[in-house]
Each structure stands twice: as structure tokens, then as C-alpha cells.
Amino acid sequence: MSHALVFAPRGIAHALTITAVAMFGCGGGGQTTEASATEASATSTESGTDSGTDSDSGEAAAPTWHQDIAPLVAGRCAGCHEAGGIAPFSLTSYEDAKGWASLLADAIEDGSMPPFLAAETDECQPRHGWKNDLRLNDAEQALLRAWADAGAPEGDPTNAAPLPEPPSTDLADADESFMIPSGITVDGNKDKFVCYSIDPGYDLDAWINGIQIRPGNPKIVHHVLIYIDENGTSADLADENGQYDCFGGPGIGNTSLIGAWAPGMPPSETPPDTAYRIAAGARIIVNVHYHPTGSGPEVDDSTSLDLRYHPSLPTYLALMQLIGNEYSSWGDGFGLQPGPNDDNGIQFKIPAGADEHSETMILRLDDIPDLRIFAAGTHMHYVGTNMQVQLKHANPQGDEPDTECLVETPDWDFGWQRTYDYDAPLDQVPQIRSGDQLYLRCDYNNSLSNPFVVDALNQQNLDAPVDVYLGEETLDEMCLGVFGVALKLSDIL
Numbered sequence: 001m002s003h004a005l006v007f008a009p010r011g012i013a014h015a016l017t018i019t020a021v022a023m024f025g026c027g028g029g030g031q032t033t034e035a036s037a038t039e040a041s042a043t044s045t046e047s048g049t050d051s052g053t054d055s056d057s058g059e060a061a062a063p064t065w066h067q068d069i070a071p072l073v074a075g076r077c078a079g080c081h082e083a084g085g086i087a088p089f090s091l092t093s094y095e096d097a098k099g100w101a102s103l104l105a106d107a108i109e110d111g112s113m114p115p116f117l118a119a120e121t122d123e124c125q126p127r128h129g130w131k132n133d134l135r136l137n138d139a140e141q142a143l144l145r146a147w148a149d150a151g152a153p154e155g156d157p158t159n160a161a162p163l164p165e166p167p168s169t170d171l172a173d174a175d176e177s178f179m180i181p182s183g184i185t186v187d188g189n190k191d192k193f194v195c196y197s198i199d200p201g202y203d204l205d206a207w208i209n210g211i212q213i214r215p216g217n218p219k220i221v222h223h224v225l226i227y228i229d230e231n232g233t234s235a236d237l238a239d240e241n242g243q244y245d246c247f248g249g250p251g252i253g254n255t256s257l258i259g260a261w262a263p264g265m266p267p268s269e270t271p272p273d274t275a276y277r278i279a280a281g282a283r284i285i286v287n288v289h290y291h292p293t294g295s296g297p298e299v300d301d302s303t304s305l306d307l308r309y310h311p312s313l314p315t316y317l318a319l320m321q322l323i324g325n326e327y328s329s330w331g332d333g334f335g336l337q338p339g340p341n342d343d344n345g346i347q348f349k350i351p352a353g354a355d356e357h358s359e360t361m362i363l364r365l366d367d368i369p370d371l372r373i374f375a376a377g378t379h380m381h382y383v384g385t386n387m388q389v390q391l392k393h394a395n396p397q398g399d400e401p402d403t404e405c406l407v408e409t410p411d412w413d414f415g416w417q418r419t420y421d422y423d424a425p426l427d428q429v430p431q432i433r434s435g436d437q438l439y440l441r442c443d444y445n446n447s448l449s450n451p452f453v454v455d456a457l458n459q460q461n462l463d464a465p466v467d468v469y470l471g472e473e474t475l476d477e478m479c480l481g482v483f484g485v486a487l488k489l490s491d492i493l
Contacts, residue, residue: 063147064155065094072144073097073104074163076114076134084219094154101152105145108136115416117378117409124388124405128429131421132266171212171267174306176200180286181242183301186220190459192290195246197234198305199283207275209318210308211268213261217300222291222415225249226259226305228276229283247472248381248414250285257320257482259305260418267306270318271374271426274486275310277317316372316426316486320419322379324440324480326361327470334364334437350383350477352465355447359479361440369491371432375484376407377419381477382456383468384412386443389481394435403439406430406481414452419482426486442479444468 063069073081073091081091090096097104107113114134120126136144147153180196200206215221227250234252237244244251258276259268270276278284288303326336329346337360341351350357378387388408393400407420422429432438446465448454453465456474468477 062150062153063143064153065097065147066155066157066160068143068155068161069097069147070094071161071163072136072140076136077104094157098152098154101148105141105148108141108144111135111411115413117411117413117416117418118407118420119410121388121408121410124390124408126405126407126422127401128422128424131423133423171210171269171306171308173308174210174212175309177304177306178284178286179302179304180216180288180300183299184243184290185297185299186290186292187297188292189294190292191222192292193245193247194243194288194290195234195237195250196243196286196288197229197238197283198242198286199232199235200278202278202280202282204280206278206307207310207314208258208278208307209270209275209310209314210306211259212306213259214302214304214306215261215300216302216304217298219293220290220298221300221303222289223417224261224289224303225257225287227255227257227285227287228278229255229285230279232281232283234283234285246287247474249472250287255285257322258318271316271486273314274316274318274374274426275314276319313489315488315490317489317492318374319485319487321371321483321485322480323363323438323483324361324379325470325478326363330364334362336361348470348477348479350444350446350468352467353447355445355449357444357446359442359444361438361479363438363440365432365436365438366434368432368434369487370434371483371485371487372426373406373422373430373432373483373485374426375419375421375482377417377482378407378409378412379417379478379480379482380412380414380442380444382414382452382474383444383446383450383477384414384442384479385445385450386410386412387479388439388441390439391430391432392437392439394433394437397431400431404430406483419484421484432485438481440479440481442477444477 077091080087081089083090083092089100091100091104104113111119114136116134118130178198178200181198182196184192184194186192211226213224213226215224229250229252231254233254234244234250237251249255261268284305286303286305288300290300292298327348329335329337336346336348338346339349339357339359341349341354341357343349348359350359376389378389380387386409389406390403391406392403396402446453446468448465457463457465459474466475468475470477472478
């Protein structure tokens, strides 16, 4: 049984074999609620520290680092912004953070930090929230802004508010660990994408319900993706060191994505009684995105992968399904839709210089088993600016709406991709049934006003945009929905 082709309605079999990226964003991964921010402020006031009310004027005192801001930064930013981390500067001490106060408040308010691309918009209001939502609420944002506007006061370090415990980066009860087969030196100023082919040595199928990726050198490991190579063909691409160059995916077909990592994220765990399958004889591909420091060569020779086995045959099979990338019309109104710049029938083409271009796909899902969507994400490359995924139910059940938005990423950033897990039990998450339709809309800016296009052109030693088509290279594009789905084994066996 192939993971990538468990179901393949018309036009989707091709899409399910195309690779995509599902990165996890940076941050502490913990939840800091409006209530907790209020409690922190109340604690500071009661302890007589700088926060609270100024005794002379009677006016509310400005927030301070030690009493108000440090707990927020520790919980949301320190996963990347720490000494030796992937971020360009540290925020772990007052001395580190005070000079960045205004920039920190700006980045929080405009949504660029912490990197959490899923957002609620006028067109997209998912029925459930997200697990490990890194975003700060309005009260927390106001606290940061007030601190920055007041000149970033330090407060009393001897009476500092307690910092939240960082989320555990250890997978509980991991059963086995695999390390990349060789080291690599990263230097210069260009990012590097390397795939490592690993033989786990499975003589029988393995069922995985927990995944933890450990970066060997956190200064340069930007993100890691884990694919299952069912046929073992990655061994043919790998050199004598077990590695080969690749871009945003494994570089081969018939693979399935099962895990991803970026700095600060906790282990990946499937819903209860749900597990990924690694077939006997399959290989594991570890795709590592390296980001050079710009200050000299760095070596990674120890990035590793921990796996936890499901104790028995699970009730549900977990899959990462990649749906989209349609390059033509199916007819009857399905497949790739007419676009604003089509000049040769219906085509996937983003003209050079187009700053507002969109591609839309409507996919009918026929003859499929019932699927429960426990995670959703989007995937484009450097030209993309926004992607939205809607699900239209042929026969809504219970309190299901006729159409519901699964995810939208209105400030797309290729560097901070991830899937987003619904904060709901498996029996309440969105479901896809035969006859339902998926609507994918991808927006693009293929002009020099898009800084990501400028960066991509620089990587190719180009100074002007070029026409962009569907494909897997740096200056190609994609429009893929990424779905973590669970389906009953009894429905497919």
C-alpha cells in the first residue's frame, strides 16, 4: 500500500506524488493567554515592583522587563532568539532585548513575529483554533508597545516575575534514534538544501506516533523535513556520504511527508490511536535546510531523528496528503480555473512583473474513504503571497457548514512553513467525504516589489523577474494544500 496514493480521484493522483514543505514556525510553543498576562501584571503590582501604579502621580506605571516583558519573550521568542540560535540576535536578557524594544513591538503588531502564518481573515474563519498558537493576544501586544514607548524600563531584577518553563523538546519514551550518515560544512551567504538517505533496517512495517528532530548545529539548521521513501530509490541519488542536493522536497516521487521541525518546536505527535506507517524496506529521507551564519564555516554532523512506535496496530492511519498543483482544467468546472493572465487557454503561468496574480483550483474528491483532517497547511515558493483552502461539503452532517475554510496564510513566507494542528479531538475536526470539493486559491507577486522574488533572483544571478510556471525549482511555483489526515484502517483493508 502506498501512502501517497491511498486515494486518487481524478487529477489528484499526480498531485499526491508531488513534494511539499510543512515547516513548523519558530517560538516557544507555549500558550500565553490574556488571563495569564493579566495575572503577571497583578503579581507585579502586589509585589511592589515597578509595574502597577506610580505612587507619586497615581498613574499606571509603565511595564518593565523583569516584571512584565521577560515572561512573554521567554515563552514566545527565546526558541530562536537565544545565544547560538538561528535568529540573528538574542532576547534572553534585558541587555540583549532593550535595544530591540521598538522593533519587537512592531514585528509583533504586524504579525511577522512570532512566525505563525495561519490567520483569521474576513474570508477565512476556521471552526477550531490551533494547538500551540504562538501569536500574542491584544493585551500582550499592548503590554509590549507600552514597554517600548516608555523607553524599555528594566524594573527590579531582584523581584523578577517567574519565567515560564520552556516546552519540552524531548519526545517521551522515544524508541529509536537515527543520525545523518555524514557531516557537511556550510559557508558563504547562500542557503543550502541537503537530503540524507537513511536505511532504518525495518524488516517489518513500523507504526510511528511520535517524531522528534534534533538539530546537530542550531546555528545553521533552519528547518528539517522527514519523508518516507517507500521504494528506497533515494539510495541511488545519494553519494558515498549518503547525501544529495535537493530543494524544498525529497527530489523523488512516491514519497510521503511525516514530520517537520524548526527551532523551538515541541515533538510531533499524532492523535490518539493514530500512527504513520513506515513500510518494511523503506528508507527515510532527512531534508535539511541550512542557513549560513555569514561569519565563517559551520559544520553539522549530528542532526538526528527520534521515533516512537505505536504499541499495536492503530485504529487510524495517519497521512500527510498533498493536494493541488493542477496544471490544466478537468472540464465540468473542475481542476485549474481560468486565470487573469492566461494567454494560451487555461494555464498555470505567473508573468514576469505581475504583482497581483492568482491561480485557483477546484478539486472534486470522488471515491475516497472518509478522512478526518487533524492538521492543515499551505505550500508555495518565493513568488507566493497568500493561500486559502476552503472545503465544500456535498452532504453536510451535524453542525457542519456547507462550506468551511480550513486554513489561510495571508502573509506567506517560504522560510516559515508548517502545518497547523486543530485544537480539537479527532471526532470533531473537519472531515472530507466522497463528493466533497476543495477550493485552493494562491496569490502571487512576481515583481521586484516582492523581496522574496528579489532574493530568489539573486540566488540565480538574475536581476529581473522571469515568467514562472508550475515546478519544483527555486524559480518555479506551487499551489498545494497540505493535510494531516486520519482514516480508519478498516476502511482500506
